[in-house]
Amino acid sequence: MNYIRTLGAVSLVYLRRMGVMGLFLLKTFFYVFVPPLKFTRVLKQIRFIGLQSTSVILLTGGFAGMVLGFQGFYSLSRFGSDAFLGPMVGLSLIKELGPVLSALMVTGRAGSAITAEIGIMRISEQVDALELMGLNPYRYLIVPNLIAVVISMPLLTAMFDVIGILGGYLIGVKLLGVSAGTYFGEMASYVDMKDIMEGIYKSLSFGVIIIWVCCYKGFYTGIFTGFGAEGVSKATTQAVVMSSVLILLWDYVMTSLLF
Amino acid sequence: MITIDGLYKLFDGKDVLRGVSLGVKKGEVIALIGGSGSGKSVLLKHVVGLMKPDRGRVIVDGMDMSTLRGRDLTSLRDRLGFLFQGGALFDSMTVFENVAFPLKEKTKLNDELIRERVFNELENVGLSGSEYKYPSQISGGMVKRAALARALVMDPEIMLFDEPTTGLDPVIGAAILNLIDSCHKRLSFTGIIVTHEVPKVFDIVDRVAMLHEGIIWVDDTPEKLMSSSEPIVRAFVGESANSSIRHQSGNTVVPQRSQGEINEKI
Ligand SMILES: Nc1ncnc2c1ncn2[C@@H]1O[C@H](COP(=O)(O)OP(=O)(O)OP(=O)(O)O)[C@@H](O)[C@H]1O
Ligand SMILES: [Mg+2]
Numbered sequence: 001m002n003y004i005r006t007l008g009a010v011s012l013v014y015l016r017r018m019g020v021m022g023l024f025l026l027k028t029f030f031y032v033f034v035p036p037l038k039f040t041r042v043l044k045q046i047r048f049i050g051l052q053s054t055s056v057i058l059l060t061g062g063f064a065g066m067v068l069g070f071q072g073f074y075s076l077s078r079f080g081s082d083a084f085l086g087p088m089v090g091l092s093l094i095k096e097l098g099p100v101l102s103a104l105m106v107t108g109r110a111g112s113a114i115t116a117e118i119g120i121m122r123i124s125e126q127v128d129a130l131e132l133m134g135l136n137p138y139r140y141l142i143v144p145n146l147i148a149v150v151i152s153m154p155l156l157t158a159m160f161d162v163i164g165i166l167g168g169y170l171i172g173v174k175l176l177g178v179s180a181g182t183y184f185g186e187m188a189s190y191v192d193m194k195d196i197m198e199g200i201y202k203s204l205s206f207g208v209i210i211i212w213v214c215c216y217k218g219f220y221t222g223i224f225t226g227f228g229a230e231g232v233s234k235a236t237t238q239a240v241v242m243s244s245v246l247i248l249l250w251d252y253v254m255t256s257l258l259f
Numbered sequence: 260m261i262t263i264d265g266l267y268k269l270f271d272g273k274d275v276l277r278g279v280s281l282g283v284k285k286g287e288v289i290a291l292i293g294g295s296g297s298g299k300s301v302l303l304k305h306v307v308g309l310m311k312p313d314r315g316r317v318i319v320d321g322m323d324m325s326t327l328r329g330r331d332l333t334s335l336r337d338r339l340g341f342l343f344q345g346g347a348l349f350d351s352m353t354v355f356e357n358v359a360f361p362l363k364e365k366t367k368l369n370d371e372l373i374r375e376r377v378f379n380e381l382e383n384v385g386l387s388g389s390e391y392k393y394p395s396q397i398s399g400g401m402v403k404r405a406a407l408a409r410a411l412v413m414d415p416e417i418m419l420f421d422e423p424t425t426g427l428d429p430v431i432g433a434a435i436l437n438l439i440d441s442c443h444k445r446l447s448f449t450g451i452i453v454t455h456e457v458p459k460v461f462d463i464v465d466r467v468a469m470l471h472e473g474i475i476w477v478d479d480t481p482e483k484l485m486s487s488s489e490p491i492v493r494a495f496v497g498e499s500a501n502s503s504i505r506h507q508s509g510n511t512v513v514p515q516r517s518q519g520e521i522n523e524k525i
Contacts, residue, residue, distance in 0.1 A: 132309070
């Protein structure tokens with residue numbers, strides 16, 4: 001009997017938190033469309049989430065493409081179809097690896113920092129101070145991040161794709177001897193606009209997931225996740241794990257819907 | 260202006276506030292004293308609506324804080340100043356930007372006027388010369404004073420101070436109490452000062468309320484409190500019996516100096 005009661009209590013707590021989390025996203029979307037917009041903060045966050053992530057995106061994108069070049073070539077040449085290396089590299093990057101890997105990189109680099117920053121503002125009562133000035137914390141702390149990620153994420157993903165395709169070219173064409181014309185020619189004929197749009201939709205939704213989870217975890221530090229420095233570190237870890245898991249889950253859902 | 264009625268608040272099974280009732284009339288300033296952990300900060304947070312009561316009500320200027328929302332809440336908060344116990348300065352902004360922030364966001368003043376106001380306010384709290392430092396680069400007492408400047412810069416009608424002088428040396432502490440008093444004379448705000456600065460603060464307040472065991476144990480004028488025979492009250496104002504004589508003879512414990520003099524001292 002007690003066992004069932006505990007189970008009920010625990011599920012109620014989680015259900016309530018899910019409700020709070022959903023409400024958090026709704027409120028954020030609401031304040032995106034209700035002016036005034038804090039434009040300089042949006043620019044600052046684009047710089048932080050977008051611009052400052054480019055180096056890590058270029059690096060990982062390049063290596064992902066090079067690995068694809070190797071693996072793709074060896075798999076395809078077993079069936080004597082190494083001419084299709086271009087489409088293989090292009091499609092995997094554009095439809096899957098580009099959006100997913102760049103989202104995971106942005107989670108680790110920018111998402112964690114956003115959680116920590118908002119979490120520290122929460123526990124040192126800076127969020128309360130903002131509220132007491134009659135200023136809306138969503139407008140100042142959350143909305144700029146959401147807008148910045150919606151602008152940055154597709155661009156970062158596109159960069160990841162391009163540098164990945166060049167990485168595949170480097171390995172497939174320069175090192176393993178596929179002809180450049182075949183690599184790009186076959187790619188161009190097999191990759192549709194639909195595939196590219198799929199990648200863009202994915203990267204947009206992953207961006208929203210990152211900001212949603214990371215801002216939520218920061219915003220409720222000390223309320224749902226412990227106090228003090230330990231609370232912030234817990235919130236940050238949880239944010240990174242949760243958004244990574246949600247990105248992969250949502251990727252599955254989107255792929256099966258868009259397939 | 261502020262009416263607290265039967266306020267009850269439970270934290271993790273511990274009842275911190277157990278039916279607090281307290282009224283502050285318009286233009287009145289009261290001191291709120293009480294032991295560490297007695298719930299003074301919690302009480303102030305209920306007054307501004309940062310915490311919601313489990314039972315009881317908080318009425319500020321005729322509005323119930325637990326049901327007030329949206330635009331009404333914002334417009335009430337625009338008239339309200341709050342000094343956090345820990346300062347709560349925005350740590351990504353300099354002292355100047357912190358004090359300028361509410362002016363920039365809430366008023367249409369131009370940059371020149373804002374600059375003037377902020378420098379003036381910072382001079383009042385003795386922070387000239389530290390305008391462009393970040394909160395992590397200044398001392399705890401300086402953070403307190405910067406936060407005080409930020410709370411006062413909007414000329415609030417209701418001012419709540421959570422330990423404005425804790426962590427300050429006696430000279431600056433006295434100067435800050437003096438500053439609060441002169442601000443009160445200028446703006447005639449309604450105020451609650453949470454403090455351990457007994458009996459110094461008695462000179463600038465109309466009444467003293469003491470929070471003990473979750474209720475307002477005593478609520479009286481400073482003079483009456485000084486001559487109280489209740490043991491717990493005596494323990495608080497205890498050895499200051501002789502200063503009550505000073506008080507009655509009209510001498511102020513907080514020395515009245517001109518602002519320039521204070522700044523020199525600081
Ligand atoms: N957010 C919270 N969650 C749980 N308990 C809390 C919370 N805030 C305060 N408390 C508890 O309420 C009690 C009163 O705290 P409060 O900060 O109001 O004390 P105080 O009177 O301001 O003390 P001090 O003079 O040291 O500042 C403490 O026992 C504290 O543990
Ligand atoms: Mg306190």
